[in-house]
Amino acid sequence: MNYNLIADSLDKAAMYATPIAQVSGQNPINLDEAYAIQSISLAKRYVRGEKFLGIKLGFTSKAKMEQMGVHDMIWGRLTDRMLYMENEELDIQDFIHPRAEPEIAFRLSQDVDCILDESNAMDYIDGVAVAIEIIDSRYENFKFSLEDVVADNCSSAGFIIGEWQPKDTPVANLEMKLIIDNETVESGNSNAILGNPMESLYAASRLALENGEQLLEGHVILAGAATSAIYIKEGQLVKAEASGLGSVELQIGNE
Ligand code: OOG
Ligand code: MG
Numbered sequence: 001m002n003y004n005l006i007a008d009s010l011d012k013a014a015m016y017a018t019p020i021a022q023v024s025g026q027n028p029i030n031l032d033e034a035y036a037i038q039s040i041s042l043a044k045r046y047v048r049g050e051k052f053l054g055i056k057l058g059f060t061s062k063a064k065m066e067q068m069g070v071h072d073m074i075w076g077r078l079t080d081r082m083l084y085m086e087n088e089e090l091d092i093q094d095f096i097h098p099r100a101e102p103e104i105a106f107r108l109s110q111d112v113d114c115i116l117d118e119s120n121a122m123d124y125i126d127g128v129a130v131a132i133e134i135i136d137s138r139y140e141n142f143k144f145s146l147e148d149v150v151a152d153n154c155s156s157a158g159f160i161i162g163e164w165q166p167k168d169t170p171v172a173n174l175e176m177k178l179i180i181d182n183e184t185v186e187s188g189n190s191n192a193i194l195g196n197p198m199e200s201l202y203a204a205s206r207l208a209l210e211n212g213e214q215l216l217e218g219h220v221i222l223a224g225a226a227t228s229a230i231y232i233k234e235g236q237l238v239k240a241e242a243s244g245l246g247s248v249e250l251q252i253g254n255e
Pocket of ligand 2: 057058101103133222224225
């Protein structure tokens with residue numbers, strides 16, 4: 001099987017915001033192959049000048065696993081091109097069928113050279129924040145197997161981070177909300193994320209080390225959504241809120 005060909009079609013699907021058929025429909029792939037394809041497709045972004053910016057975890061909550069019909073945690077790569085700044089509009093035309101989800105972000109204070117756990121994690125982060133992740137499956141109808149979505153870099157498409165809070169701000173047991181045009185469309189508790197979002201930070205450090213991916217000072221970890229994701233449309237104001245962490249907003253536009 002030609003991994004490069006699959007990686008290329010996923011990369012182009014993202015670039016031209018045009019969906020493709022699921023990989024597993026024509027070529028059964030296993031999870032290792034799916035991660036290999038993800039890595040090749042990211043290499044194409046790096047060649048174009050995009051910079052690796054950290055790791056996002058997916059399916060760390062039951063709500064997300066049930067919504068998408070999958071059963072395992074996955075990880076993908078974030079790049080600087082996916083990062084939106086406050087006051088920057090998201091152009092809906094750059095996406096296929098984007099969805100938003102409320103997330104928690106960690107920022108690394110130094111390069112990660114070991115697996116993080118409760119004994120050392122505070123030495124490796126310098127901030128926590130509420131975030132919105134924009135996911136946009138490159139597959140038709142947002143339908144995929146676990147292997148498909150891994151090959152597709154876990155649907156990663158965009159993210160925006162709220163104001164960084166002190167690193168010791170609690171992230172466990174927070175009320176989290178996704179609010180669209182002043183209406184709460186999803187709500188959940190941050191402990192839905194692996195029992196405590198800190199577990200996502202630990203898992204990201206382990207996955208990065210196991211896979212030779214260097215997490216460096218300033219890089220970001222997204223812990224995974226506590227709630228289901230919601231389709232977004234032009235003209236909407238999307239907001240994520242987490243008690244104690246504040247909120248962050250993203251305006252959806254159409255250039
Ligand atoms: C995959 C991405 C999952 C999360 O937070 O669980 C994810 C998808 O649902 O398309 O980002
Ligand atoms: Mg997510």
